[in-house]
Amino acid sequence: MPVYSHSQLNMYEQCPLKYKLRYRDRIKRDIEGIEGFLGSRVHDTLKKCYDNLRFTKINSLSALLAYYNKIWQENWHDSIFIMKQDLTPDDYRALGEKLIKTYYERYSPFDSDTTIGTEMGLNFALDDENKYRMTGYLDRLSWDKDDIYQIHDYKTSAHLPSQEDADNDRQLGLYHIGIQKKWPDIENIRLIWHYLAFDRELVSYRTPEAISKLIQNTKSLIDEIESVRDFPPCESPLCEWCEYPDLCPLRKHFIKVETMPVNEYLNEPGVALVNKYVALKDEAKKVDQETEKVKAAILDYARREEVEIIKGSDYKARVRFDEKLRFPGKNDEERQELDEVIKQAGKWAEVSQLDTTSLAHVVENSLWSKDLIEQAMKCGRIEVTDSIHISKLKDAEK
Ligand code: SF4
Structure with missing residues (x-):
């Protein structure tokens, strides 16, 4: 079984086709969204801040900003793209400076905890048989004065999730498992997301029950990825940042015609x-x-x-004017009552029939046992159907 990361699982959930192109077919693209580039440079800068701190060196804000601007220039490349047409690279560079400044002013002199590691690699299994292996990099691990271990994650996005989102977050939940596998005697772990754009921390904890559920759900998802044969495209706002539009059946015609003269x-x-x-x-x-x-x-x-x-x-x-007898439909309120009357009279089999649309849904989504689905499928067959759906082009697609 291959090793999985949260990013891989996330990508599969967002778009199975993109996952396949990136991780199964290993098609490499050097294009990069500027949001990702900015995030990497801010992470690099905060890494330097804490790495130096381990040698008792506290960087001034101006020294960190100088470092940030240096690595911005050094890593800049021509394949970085900006989706928001009214913004320039310098707008994003300045945003990164602001995020670092916000973080610095909130946490300096950075003495509320002790850093154990930055960009710490984790490799661990979700099960004792070593079948479900995971990998990942956490931004920073520390322990605080109360001896609570803290998994930190820096976020540079302009979206602040809810506490519920944080409590259900898979990525840091998996890192929690990874840290406990690495140091089994660690009991108290705090998960902290630093939302730099909002100068806010989101904090969450995981109970043993939540960890068991996370392991179970993650294993099920890995089983699904390992067994599926179809990797369909899944359209979402994230398509704007996808590096494979030329290979995607939902986007490649746009790419083909967009540069053609009228x-x-x-x-x-x-x-x-x-x-x-x-x-x-x-x-x-x-x-x-x-x-x-x-x-x-x-x-x-x-x-x-x-x-x-x-x-x-x-x-x-x-011309005919006919009268037709009608009974309440499946979703009508009185339907349940009608069903009950017929069932209690023992006449159900005379007037009911199998709902094959519901059956197809059950089979397609594996909602019954494998054996029962296999038996049902002896009478089922796959038919190719076709349809054309017309919709207006969005402004961005014109
Ligand atoms: S363009 Fe959208 S639907 Fe197509 S592969 Fe990329 S993310 Fe998936």
């Missing part, structure tokens, strides 16, 4: 077909609306004139 673009077969399809659908919608109006007029005419057949030039229309 005349070539309009003649590109995909573009031309979609434009034609949309025009025809518009036309069909108008025809449907008109048809409904004429249908209503025919029914009206038939009622008024008391006729059942109306003669046209080449066709005739037969």
